[in-house]
Amino acid sequence: DRWARLTGEAACAAPGDPARRVAIVLDDRVISSPQVDPSVACGDGIPGGATQITGGFTDEEARELALLISGGALPVPVETVEQHTVGPTLGARAIEASAWAAVIGTALTALFIVRAYRLLGVLAVVALLCYGVISYAALAVLGATLTLPGLAGFVLAIGMAVDANVLVFERAREEHAARVRPSVRSALTAGFRNAFSAIADSNVTTLIAAALLFLLASGPVRGFGVTLGIGVLASMVSALVVTRVLAEFAVSRRWVRRRPAVTGIATAGRVREALARRDPQLMRRPRRWLAASAAVLVLAGSGIAVRGLDLGIDFTGGRLLQYATTHPVDPERARSALADAGFPQAVVQSSGDTGLTVRTERLTDAEADTVTRTLAALGAEDAKGGTEGAEGAGAPGEVEKVRDELIGPSLGEELSRNALIALAVALGAQLLYLAVRFRRLFGAAAVGALAHDVVVVVGVFAWLGKPVDGVFLAALLTVIGYSVNDSVVVFDRVRELLRGGGLGGGTGTRALPDLVNTAVLQTLPRTVNTGLGAVLVLAALAVLGGDTLTDFALATLIGVVVGTYSSVFVASPLVLELSPG
Structure with a gap:
């Protein structure tokens, strides 16, 4: 008007x-x-x-x-009323501990790869270093900020980079052990060629999920999609380009041709040799594996029903308490002291030069007083070793509450809903891709194994009373990516055998259970070696990474173990049970 x-x-x-x-x-x-x-x-x-x-x-x-x-449609004047400077959720000590854990875990993984694959293992480690440089450069160009979910994306991408190298080397071992390719160089070439489809399918399914999480989700889930997408592309470059160039150059040297054992692919490997001697028929009775998995699901699910999920403040919101202190209080010590006082989920950050900010679950006034008294005792203790009688700031070690308010969840209803929608669409797109590339029953089996892994991880956390928060969400996304990737590798070998390829020869009159059993046995060395590489990194993070990252590492570690199991003993039996005959 x-x-x-x-x-x-x-x-x-x-x-x-x-x-x-x-x-x-x-x-x-x-x-x-x-x-x-x-x-x-x-x-x-x-x-x-x-x-x-x-x-x-x-x-x-x-x-x-x-x-x-x-x-200019809404000319609203903006005035700064209040300003606070807070430190990181991960304090300096936690960041340093996490960095050392990552270095030690990566070094252990590198030593394992070198021990398993010798010269080619050394070259794979060089390629992994190149992966790190490429990923860092891409993040720097995009101006991205690394968060805990972003870190989870990198952990998954590192696992996929290791997995791609292991797939190639194990396939080359198969070719050489069967004397299909008598020379190391020809076996390596065949390894890259025959492993390409498995690498491509597992990476494409992960890229589909990463792209949809970036487009549809927001907040930390979107950050996971960004770093995962960058990491997957960098891992493919490192494995299929850098490793291949270095490996083919190395195996063509005369001294290497004279000593083929130094390459690491001239021997079958301990796991493959043990399987060849025993020839176990793992898929003879698939329903037994499914029954065992169902029992595990019931046990884990009962934890959710009996104990319930301890939703963290990222989902529920809580109380924000801000304190002014006359003497600097170490946030790491404050976090530990509050955990001992019965507030394990408290998030403590520095505020300004000497202040502290505490975010915790919803508290009664009595519980808030307990938090205040705990910090006051800690401040008095710290003041004894500092300067007595700070000028104009009250008594040494004095802690004054300057802010007390209820806060909403950082992962609000809309953000959580968008994350679930993005995840559902991403899983649907992966299922569609697997149905096109393989058969529909393969896609259904992969989703079944994925659901198994998610329920087990969530159930274990429910039994342990661990909080389900943003850190756990990042770990769960990592488990989902790892589970799908593991199942795709097994299904790729089944598809190859169904087409009459692979080292098993033509399918002839072989029944599907026999083919699936062969595929499982042929890919089991890769599954074991990839799983061990991931476990070494995560175990170091769980032991040395500090309280904040322990839950993330624990959830991911459980997921890797369960995902390795489900790719063999859930996904494969489901294929047999869902098969029309």
Whole structure:
């Protein structure tokens, strides 16, 4: 109505008269002053929803003007009322401990790969270093900020980078052990060629999930998608380009040809040799494995039903307490002291030079007083070793509560809903891809194994009384990616055997259980070696990473173990049970 009245008054002036113009002002500057069209009668004006500005604009000028007008549509003045500077959720000690855990875990994984694959293992470690450089450069170019879910994406991508190298080397071992490729060089070439489909399928399914999480989700889940996508692309480059160039150059050297054992692929490996001697028929009775898995599911699910999920403050919200202290209090010590006092989920951050901010679950006033007394005792203890009688700041070690308020969840209802929708769409897209690349029953089996892994991990956390928060969400996303990747590797070998390829020869009259059993046995060395590589990194993070990352490492560690089991003893038996005959 105001716009119609304003333009109606301007329309009363003669065409060309400055009074016929309407000025559009943003930040005290006129950004446009169009005159009211002569077709508008005096006093009638222009309805607010039917306004157009016409003129000799270039496309760029028109877009810029539209953006400026839209940006100034709600001229709300902004005034800074209060400002707080808080430290990181992970304190300096936790970050340092996590860095050392990552270094030690990566070093152990590198030693394991070198021990298993010798010269080619050394080259794979070099390729993994290149993966790290590529990933860091991509993050730097994008200006991304690394969060805990982002760290989870990198952990999964590192596992996939290791897995790609292990797939190639184990396939080359198969070729050489069967004397299908008598020389190390030809066996390596065949290894890269035959492992490519498994690497491509597992990485493409992960990239689909990463892209959909980035497009549909928000917040920390979107960060997971960004780092996972970057990590997967970097891992493919490191495994299929860097490793291949270095490995083919190395095996073509004369001294290597004279000593093929140094390459690490001239021997079958301990796991493969043991399987060859015993030839276990793991898929003879698939229902037994499914029954055992169902029992595990019931046990884990009962934890959710009996104990319930301890939703963290990221999902439930809680209470925010801010303190001013006369003496600096170490956030790490404050976090430990509050955990001992019965507040294990408390998030403690530094605030300004000497203050502390505590975020915790919803507290009664008595519980809030306990938090205050705990920090006051800690401040008095710290003050004994510091400067007595800080000038103008009260007694040494004094802790004063300056802020106390209820806070909403950082993973609010909309954010959680978007994350679930994105995850459901991502899983649906993965299922569709697997149905196209394999058979529908393979996709259904992979999703069944995935559901098994998720329920077990959540159930174990329920029994342990661990909080389900943003850190756990990051670990669960990692488990989901790892589970699908593991199942795809086994299914790729089944598909190859069904087509009559692979080292098992043509399918002939072999029944599906026999083919699936062969595929499981042929891929089991890769499954064991990849799982051990991931376990070494996660175990180091769980032991040395500090309280904040222990739950993340524990959840991911459980997921890796369960995912390794489910790819063999859940996904494969499901394929047999879902098969029409």
